[in-house]
Amino acid sequence: MAVDTGNNTLIGKPQSRIDGPVKVSGQARYTSDYSFSGMLYAVPVGATIARGKLLSLDTKAAEAMPGVRAVFHGGNIGKLYRASFLMADLVLLDEKRPPLADNDINYFGQYIAVAVAETFEQATAAADAVEARYAAERPVMNFDLLRGTELKQSDHRGDAVKALAGSPVKVDEVYSTPVQTHNAIELHATVAVWEGGNCTLYDTVQGVGNHQLVMTQRLGIEREQMRVITRYLGSGFGGKISAWGHCCLAAAAARNLDRPVKLVLSRRQAFESAGHRPATQQRVQLGASAEVKLVSLQHDYVNTTAMVEDFTEYCAEASPFLYSTANMSSSSALARRTIGAATSMRGPGAVPGSFALESAMDELAYQLRVDPVALRHRNEPALDESMGIPFSSRHLTEALNAGAERFGWSQRTPEVGSMKRDGLTLGWGVAVAAWGAGRFASSATVDLRADGTARVSCGTQDIGTGTYTVLAQLVGERLGIAMDRVEVAIGDSNLPAGPLSGGSLVTSSLVPAISRALDEASQRLVTAASLLPDSRWSKARPEDLEVVKGRLGLKANPSGPALSFSEVLQQTGVRSLTGTGLSDGTILEKPKLSKHCFSAQFAEVTWQPEIARLRVSRVVTVIDSGRIINPKAGRNQIVGAVVMGVGMALFEGTEYDPRKGVALNSNLADYVMTTHADTPDIDVIFLDCPDFEVNELGAKGIGEIGMAGVAGAIANAAYHATGIRVRELPIRIEALLKRNQTGRELKKEPWQTHPTTKTKPQPHRANDSPDAPS
Amino acid sequence: MRAFTFKQVARQEEALLLSDAHAGASPGEVRFIAGGTTLVDLMKLNVERPSVVIDINRLPLDKIETTPDGGVRIGALVRNGDCAHHPLLQSRYPALSQALLSGASAQLRNMATTGGNLLQRTRCTYFRDTVWTCNKRVPGSGCSAIGGANRMLAILGASEHCIATNPSDMNVALTALEATVHLQGKEGERSVAIDEFFHRPGTTPHIENVLRPGELITAVSLPAPAPGSRSLYLKLRDRATYEFALASAAVVLTAASGRITHVRLALGGVGTVPWRAHEAEAALLGKGPSPEIFRRAAEAVLQHARPQSENGFKVELARRCITHALTTAVAGGGEQYGS
């Protein structure tokens, strides 16, 4: 039965979150809110060197401290296994080495032990008291990633090098983005409870099913022995997809001590050992004809990765199909550095990639003296030129037009510093981006109940994006009942396997699974009709009956008599009736159509050269991502993404001291993120063009595409305002001080006229000699 | 965090007796706790390791009173938020109110106190993380910031032993307003001009001010505002709020018949102590306000700048900060802070 897409009452309408009331009243239980009698607290101990060997650990003093129940380390924690990693299983795990696996230290903060005590304070004190001896080596920390790195080609068509050489107009620049840390406000936490051989993990994860698979393997138990529960998540942004080392430490400690164990990472530990977006350095080379056509596009990049883990930030993912050009190539490599494992962070690849490519496009527009929007229009492809297949849908031209119109782009004067308002210099910039669309395999169950309510259950989770609400909408719409009549059960790996909350794929994955579950439930309702007392129904042939909006009626007489599902169930004495739906994933299939979502971002900055102050004042963001099921939650996603994009452009970056490989700003005061006062006026436009190739409602994802392009648009606006092209994010005051207040480039940086203090770095006495205790 | 004894006191004498009894051999063994926003933070980081913590929040030091000479006396326990929003201070000492509101967040300001703010410690990363050597934390161990991440640190008043900035906004305004700090020790009361309260690091960066072990700050007083003067605070930083200054300026200025007849200028974010710019003041006094004069004033103080590997930009930033603050003061403007 096809989904009725017209005449909707719930879908496509702005809906408040059904979990809003429990959240704002503090009743929603997040992971660290779970406590059990007899529960112990675990605090991990991190290495204080970034590279070398752990020679010995002295845990005696820590073990003797009040309340301490154990200090576990590699020698006594028991076996923790390496999880098998098969892309075919879609198991996501970015730090494959189990914690405490050996004595090799490859990043600062890598776990070397875990202290377990009756209280959090006792465990913290014990963790501090663990003494380690190391043989330290020099950390590998430079971020000049392209230099000396051999790249491997991944995409190419035509001859990009030759075409570039023959182009009258060229751009060849290097763009860099720093390590960024997710900083979800909810800290990573695990509460592990064992009963017999069975383990329940209350955990902060973006995929209860993925976590169950990984943790089962890590702990060496069977799948049915492991249950993972994440009822609410205080955001993830990709940082809570992987099962990080601390989850294993908590689970193993609880098993060893036969008591529940709670482990909550500190903010600092989250910076060190629970993932980040890797640093990237990207070289973009563009060649264009005088007719404003791209003739060559090369996008080569290197991203950092941990010494023993592989993580690619696919910066050039969109480059092969974003623009039309006969000659294109891209290559990449990993740069191993002594920092923790990198992982996905909102819009992995697309976000840093778009910054580089779209900055280069802006540079090209200036060289060609053509409007940046017009440049993009001129190079709009008719099909996905990388695979030679059509797009399932692509409305980037409309997105650019809609954004330009709302933004007032036609008023833009391209000369640097030429636009003013209220004594401020304005800069206007634009950028576009793309993100993949598709589905994860998913299943779901819907129960129709005699009391007229329904229950939908699925082993997915709501990471703050509105999944609870979307499920209530999907089921309520089809059954013709209000959303508060739909009970939504998610966040539990015991439920039918559901999608991971990653890649912006949850909603599009759920649509077909729910739809099929409802088809099956409807079919059963038709079958149940034979038991109804009224012979009109019991005598009817099943093929003559249908269920529309939860009501059983005769196909031949759509406006005739009908029974609601609750009437059918009541009259047949059935309490509830179940339908299960399965849908397959698209991730591994060979595409016949190129499926993506797109965004066009327009940004305005204000610039006050007299105090070197650059602020983002306005963003118009246009999202081409199919049909939007819940515009209210959708807008919330996009606004949040823009806020994060502002942070990426102007503030965010994890800084390391190369001498020790330590993250220096690993707290919320020093890791500068966008505050409310920095948040611009944000105007979100959804094009709302359904893409039925992705699913029957035409819905794609929106979580990542909202962030991609924002930093590029802001960097381009900053150039328009200041005349300074900053190719290294974040755009900080020091870069903007390169011109004097009238906009003239300063020959010599002003401070170079001042003598620098003649001081050499002092030797580090306490911890520097390789095997000194630390 | 090291285990500690927690004592609450209701009377000043009690506080002094206790602190004196425990002051003991090593400095930092005993600490007063006011708002706790610096102290508890640093205790959790194992940077502050007192064995005794004396809670002074019940002492009657939370009043703002006018003084017979037309000035004002602000108790050591007045919360930063209350101080910033006090109508008298807002109207007569706007630089102080603005400086307070430009700092930290509303939540922190509601806890933080006058005394605690005066004594807040540097935000130098290496000071706050015990894996690093730091002369301020462990005298003689070495300064990790020199040649390290020193973007936030000082260009004025540094030594080869320490380049940490005094991070307080309030202190900058108090310096321009020529505040006096009132102290009470076992030997009795004394008062110290703010300009003499803080020590530059020199060879002893762990000694930050004139406070003797066990001594209590009781109040800060401000003289009556100079007749016809205006004051303001300008803070420059990466984001719009909730961040320490990269450069800031507090200005108190009177202009009459086209001349600057009175001026006080103090800088924040650039000095190892709240930086009173005497030479700039001298360059301004008696002159007609003009961009050229303001630039010369900035030059007068910044000629002494000694930037580090990462903070050379602060020279230009401070130059713009000073000239803009002076320009705005003359024009009678000012920024809104408070988010």
Ligand SMILES: Cc1cc2nc3c(=O)[nH]c(=O)nc-3n(C[C@H](O)[C@H](O)[C@H](O)COP(=O)(O)OP(=O)(O)OC[C@H]3O[C@@H](n4cnc5c(N)ncnc54)[C@H](O)[C@@H]3O)c2cc1C
């Ligand atoms: C995240 C964050 C951001 C911040 N941002 C800013 C900012 O932008 N600008 C800014 O200026 N500040 C900022 N601050 C610092 C804040 O202003 C100080 O932490 C606060 O003013 C300290 O006051 P308190 O009462 O909490 O001090 P406490 O922590 O209680 O005490 C600090 C020190 O002073 C001593 N002490 C306190 N009162 C007395 C007394 N009466 N006599 C003797 N000794 C005393 C204590 O023993 C302790 O050593 C920030 C702080 C944080 C945590």
Ligand code: SF4
């Ligand atoms: S600058 Fe001062 S506080 Fe910072 S590391 Fe050096 S000595 Fe310590």
